[in-house]
Amino acid sequence: MPAEQPRGACVSKRAREASARARAAAQREAIRRQEQRKRTTMLTTVGVIVLIAGAVTWWSVRQSASEQITGPLAPIAMQPDGTIVMAKPGVTSPVVDVYEDYQCPACKQLELTSGSTLKNLAAEGKAKVVYHLLTIFKQEPTMSNSLRASSAARCVTDGAQWLAFHDRLYQEQPTETSAGYAVDDLIRWGRDAGVTAPDFETCVRGQKNVAAHQQYSTQVIATRKLAGTPTVMLNGQSLGTTAFVPSALREAVLDAAR
Amino acid sequence: MVQLASGRPVSHPLQSVVKALSWVTTVARLVLGVSLFVAGAIKIGAPAVSVQAVKAYQLLPDTMATVVGHGLPIVEIIVGILLVLGLLTRPSAVVGGVLMVAFIVGISSAWARGLRIDCGCFGGGGTVGADQDPGYIWELLRDAGYLLCAAWIIYRPPGRFAMDSALGLSGSRDPDTAGDEDDEDGSDTD
The missing domain is CATH 1.20.5 (Single alpha-helices involved in coiled-coils or other helix-helix interfaces)
Structure with a gap:
């Protein structure tokens, strides 16, 4: 079909x-x-x-958390060459050298991050901390800022006062494009840090230590072959960015102390 | 079926162009991804240094600089890994591209203001010594190159060897790249 x-x-x-x-x-x-x-x-x-x-x-x-300062600081003593040693009596090693410039922002960052660790390590008798103040800047206004501050710090003769002044200088750090660390401010901060010596004011005002500071600074930068500031050395070896990591810094120093 | 039957021979040369272009995406992913990963990996161990590098630009208030300094290496590492894997390719490339734009703005502004800073891109960071050259132009060119990679990836994700394809996260949105996925061809021919 x-x-x-x-x-x-x-x-x-x-x-x-x-x-x-x-x-x-x-x-x-x-x-x-x-x-x-x-x-x-x-x-x-x-x-x-x-x-x-x-x-x-x-x-x-x-x-990367910063430490709290746990107890009284180790004794701090000024050396003839202008360096400052913070160590418990009898502690001679390991040596932690801190090369820094009051005007350098990264140095301020180091101080904020690891300053307390260094103080604690010295207080615990685990390290001899040596501060070397330098001026790495060759331009204005940073160079003069650095020189004024460094010279003023050398006018402080008491260790504890020096450290308080040192920390204050970082707190008050001017930017790299403005004049700062004015003489009057430096004198006031010194008084705040407990400086009572009568000749402190004339010393700061006259910038009496600029030459000594500059000489030391130039010599250290050349002989230690510093790439910049801050440089933290442990027994003469640069710690690099480890210095910026409080836990790693502590570990490195404790390892060296063993 | 009819479409495919007649479309097949016509699309063959096109198909190979598409294939070649998706390899370009893979290369762009590797270049941008590996660079971001390395940049982040160098910085992550010492966030204080990276915070300092951000502060050196003098663009952000200190608290923001701290957050960015801590967060940036983590973002770089994660986005870098995602780009290399080809996972969440397009969003990752968008983040990578945004980072590059931010870097270019930051470096240009530092240059314009006459700041002498080490970009801190691959670790380091902070101020450059008086006798060192900050080399801003090279940093800008490099970041522009990375930005180009990001733009290409956003345009043609996810490229060959991408986890997005393996996990079925790519395709329907982008007909061009969907064409070289084998299951599409298989279901249509029977």
Whole structure:
């Protein structure tokens, strides 16, 4: 019968349409599932990243946290060459040399970060800390700022007062583009640090120690081959950026003390 | 089916161009990712140094500089790893690009103000000695290059060898790169 042919074709066409619809539905479902899977994967990934970031931040903050000063400081004594030694009596090693410039921002950062660790180590009798004040700047206004401050610090003859003055100078550090460390301020900060010596004011005003400071500074930069300030040396070896990580600095010094 | 049957031979040369371009993305990801990772890895051990490097630009108040100094190495390391893996490629490249724009702004501004600073890009940082050359122009050119990498990755993520593809995180948004995923071809041909 001729009718068979078109009917058969019709059925197969309907079947084809139905199966196409089914395929389309399945495809939509597949896409929906894929989207959902994608969202889950995305959220999981972001979650894992956030967790890792949090852990790393915690570790970074912890290992770089500054110490608190725990007790009385070790005795501080001025040396004839202008360096300052902070050590318990009888402690001669390991030697921690700090080469710094009052005007240098990174030195201020070192002081803020690791200054307390150095004080604690000296107080614990674990190290002999030697401060070397330098002037690395060759341009104005930074050079004069540095020279005025360094000269004034040399006018302080008492160790404890010197350290208080030293810390104050960093607190008051001028920017590198402005004149600072004015003589009047230096005298006032000296008084705040407990300096009562009558000749302190004339010493600061007259910048009497500039020549001695400059001579020492030039000589040290040349002989120690310093790349810059601050440089912290442990038994003559530069600690590099370890000096900026209180926990690592402490560990290095304690290792050397063993 | 009809589309594909007729599309196949036509798209063949195109397909190979697309493939080549996705390799460019991979290279850009490696260049930017490895650089960011190295820059962050050098700095992360001593955040105080990186804080100092940020302060040296004299653009942010001290508290912000402290946050940025601590956070930047972590962001650099994570974004660097993500770019190398090709994971969350486009967002990572956006972050990398934003960082580069910030660096370019910071360095240009330091240059314009006559500050003499070591960018602190790869560790170090702080003031440059009087007789040293800060080399701002090279830093700017380098960062512009990295910015270009970031822009390319944003334009054509995620490239070959990307975890985004393996995890099915890429595709539907970008028809160009979806074409070289094999499951797409497989489902259409039957």
